[in-house]
Amino acid sequence: MDGSVCVPNTCHICLKEILERQGHPITEEQAWALCYQLCTLLKDYSIDQLGRLIYYCLDWGLDHDVERDLHEALALLVCRMINVNPRTDASLLPIGLPEVIQVCEDRLDGTAQAAHHYKTVCSLLFSETIELYHYIQSYKTCIKVHAWKYVVEEIQSREPLRPCSRTFPSNAYRPPEKLFPFDQLKQVIESKQYTLRKVQVSERKLRERTKEEPCLHERLMAEIRTTDPLELFASCKRRRAVCSCCSNRSQFFTWHNTCSRCDRVVCPSCCVKMRVPYKWCMDLPITFFRKIVLRQSAERDHSHFWRERLSWDCTKVPLVLEALALGSCSQHSLAMRGWHSQDLCIECQGLLEETCETGAFVNCVTGTREI
Incomplete structure (x- = not known):
């Protein structure tokens, strides 16, 4: 996601910058084009990484409680790429890069038309982002040039500067500086406002404090310090993977289905x-x-x-x-x-x-x- 793609005779731009410049997630047709282009160019990447990248681009900028409705063919392809069944926790049949390319080509009439169409979609996405970037930069430059032009025109008009009519007397009131408590005590002692009396120190010994039973807070903190953080994290994760209705546990990861009325996690x-x-x-x-x-x-x-x-x-x-x-x-x-x-x-x-x-x-x- 952070790697940049090199385009000849232009510039380097990564997919994350494209999403930030556009300000919205990619469309379904752009997702098909990215899936085809990445599978044909990036042979060293795993199919799971490419699937999660496409899903991130489709879900970019949306809230966690907003679910995007995708076409059935695109949703099934992404799920097969990340090897996760959206309906159950069972795994789908694995899929490779050639099969993904074949699925993308089956949407169109032929291989040549698919390569030309998907390359055109990606080129339009890139060119729109570059044009938007140049427009924003030119707008910022126009604002700076206009402000500087206004200053130059005022200087060239030779308008005399007005003298400052506000004067500050030498004996003007100045607010007192804020002193620290130690400095305040030092000033009081140096001014001799108060007379210190002598104190006789006795040689009595203080009683030893009896050992009391630790309170509930101390016992709780001691238990937290002695407990392994990995065990706490694993126990919290197991609790989140349990369905609130049927008490079934997730086999792979926590479910993302949450009831909009009672805010409970369900399978x-x-x-x-x-x-x-x-x-x-x-x-x-x-x-x-x-x-x-x-x-x-x-x-x-x-x-x-x-x-x-x-x-x-x-x-x-x-x-x-x-x-x-x-x-x-x-x-x-x-x-x-x-x-x-x-x-x-x-x-x-x-x-x-x-x-x-x-x-x-x-x-x-x-x-x-x-x-």
Whole structure:
């Protein structure tokens, strides 16, 4: 990510600087082009490093609670490159550089057209970044030149300088300097404002302090000092890898699915995708929604979704709850492309379904967490 790419007759620029200059993540077409170009040029890099680099460019600048909806083919290719299944913790079939290049070429008609198209996309991204950089530099230069030109014009006009009318007398009041406590005590002793009296020192001995039992804070600090930091880190990581609903543990790494209502970590099997047409619909009361729960096969979910959609009441806002582990890619998922989505655990899903059926409000759901 930090390595620069050398372009003949131009300059060196790294991919991180391109993202910073553009101010937004790359598009899906640019991701395909980068994937093809990197796999054909960088033969020494591992496929896992290239996959994580493409994923970083697609996710650059987004908040941790924002999930980007990618095309199924691109998302599957990135997951196979980093060897992680987005639905479960199971690993996918490994993929090599030739297979990645073949997948990129299959999107277009032929090898020659794919090489020309992807090279053109990368060249446009580079040229746009260079033009933006030159524009910013020229704008800064114009500001400096304009300010200096204004100063030169004032000097050339020979406008006389006005004398300063403000005078400071020699006996003007000056605030006292701030002295340290030691200096203050020294001034008091030198001024002899107070008479010090003699103190007779007795030869008595101080009593030895009895050894008391350490308090709770001291015992806790002693336990922390004697505990290995690696064991503490491993125990915290194990606790984070446990699902809050089914208590299953992650085999590889911690899950990134977090319920937007109760802020608990859940596994993909216990995670539900909640979708509404617009983001501001999340602030509406629960009585404005009509739920569609998709729990069956892809074919049944497809027919159920369109049956509910055709007989829809225009006064209600559609609220679709779909299991994340199903991974449905049918026409009804394409119809919801671009909808605002949030992760929800199965326990909050049951509470939400019960609330939608009864039409009553829940006391613990307030503010922006109306649904």
